[in-house]
Amino acid sequence: MSISRRKFLGWMGAAGLAGSLGAEPAHGASTREFTGHPDSYGVLHDITRCVGCRSCEEACNTVNELPKPTKPYTDESVLDKKRKFTATEYTIVNKSVQNGSPIFLKTQCNHCLEPACASVCFVNAFQKLPNGAVVYDASVCVGCRYCMVACPFEVPTYEYEDPYTPEVVKCTLCAPRLEKGLLPGCVESCPTESLIFGKRDDLLKIARARIEKYPERYVDHIYGEHEMGGTSWLYLSGVPFKDIGMREDLGNTPAPALTSGALHVIPMVVALWPVFLAGMYGMAKRRDKVAAEEKTKAIAIAVEQTENKAAETLARAMDKAKKEKENILKRVERAKEKAAKSKEDS
Amino acid sequence: MSNRSCEVCHIPLPKGVELTDNTAKLLLEGRPEKPATYTQEEIPEKIVIGKLSNKYESVEFPHRKIVNKIIENMGDNKLANHFHAEKGTTCSGCHHNAPLTKQPSGCNSCHTKAFNDKDMHKPGIIGAYHLLCMECHTTMKIEKVGCKDCHKEKSPQSSALQKRGKE
Structure with a gap:
């Protein structure tokens, strides 16, 4: 026939x-709201406290045993150019000048509560751990790089230089260190406590308290509280987030809610x-x-x-x-x- | 602002004293020309801070120089001097939450380890130093806010010594 x-x-x-x-x-397609694993951890980045010393970048490089950069971390000329993540740089500090004064913004994987990377991965290489970290399993990855396309923060990178076993690379929230009871490398190294580590719920309380105590110092918004359904990294800023290159057009719907119906x-x-x-x-x-x-x-x-x-x-x-x-x-x-x-x- | 701040100016009149036309003028004239503070010998000259000595040379904090600069900046400002009429008030600008004494407690008596679960609002010792020093430098428009302005790079000799000490 x-x-x-x-x-x-x-x-x-x-x-x-x-x-x-x-x-x-799938729950992403439902109206049920996911507010993260209970007691999951996160980091609050108070941008007003960042002095652009790049200690976090150096610590990230050390704890992840990445190749050393050609220019030393003390070379401030690196900050003159806007940089992006690479397969050997999981975190980047960028400088922008607002009203005549420099503002430093540290970027890395935001560890979404409902990650877009995980929602598009058809081999489930990405996983949101109960401790808050979004981790990647190279052993199942087929290298389609959908995660790189899906991520609204343009975080995952790829080892294009490796011809045989290239992997997707991104910040792990130092998940292996968290397991040992250690702080993420960047947080531990931050001299001004511009990065503070704790339970996400506590960090939100701290952020709100700071905004309330110093209303002239902060914009009344905690970036990451609701963006893309919420992220484990939270940000406080003294200037509008969009002015320092953080997307404010993402909305509060988690990525899986947009894709899971079809996917x-x-x-x-x-x-x-x-x-x-x-x-x-x-x-x-x-x-x-x-x-x-x-x-x-x-x-x-x-x-x-x-x-x-x-x-x-x-x-x-x-x-x-x-x-x-x-x-x-x-x-x-x-x-x-x-x-x-x-x-x-x- | 606490009530104490108001009472610096709004003093209750002593019994039997009545307000006359020149009372306010007399009170203002009676205000000190200089802020009250301790003698040069009583103010520690230098404080060595070695919290980051694994990365940099220890910092020699020029304590007396900074106190003198703050006093100098107040100059003959009667309002400022009136507010700092008591010895130790100037000190409490940095030595906050400490009693007004000749030897107020240092930063590390409260600020210890970072991320104290019991008080997440209190920075650790390294955070406290940087936040206070840099905030002041920025507010007072002192250009020195770079790492190397305070932290001298480690000499190869001292690095080697430290390494040997560890072994």
């Missing part, structure tokens, strides 16, 4: 729709694919079998009918022949009688 491509895709679409309607929806159909289609193909095959097979059976039956009936008809014709012919024979005999008899009579008369 043959299935047209159009028909097949139509079935697949219907199957996906049916699946997404019937199956239990969670994909594994279902993948899972149902063999079932469907087997079903198609089975249906085609059955139809062929039924058709063959019907054909045989029809032939049998036709043959029988033909045979019956032939027999009937034959019987009728025989009957007719018999009658004709009788008629001939009668006529012969009559002719004989007639001949005998005319002999008597003459």
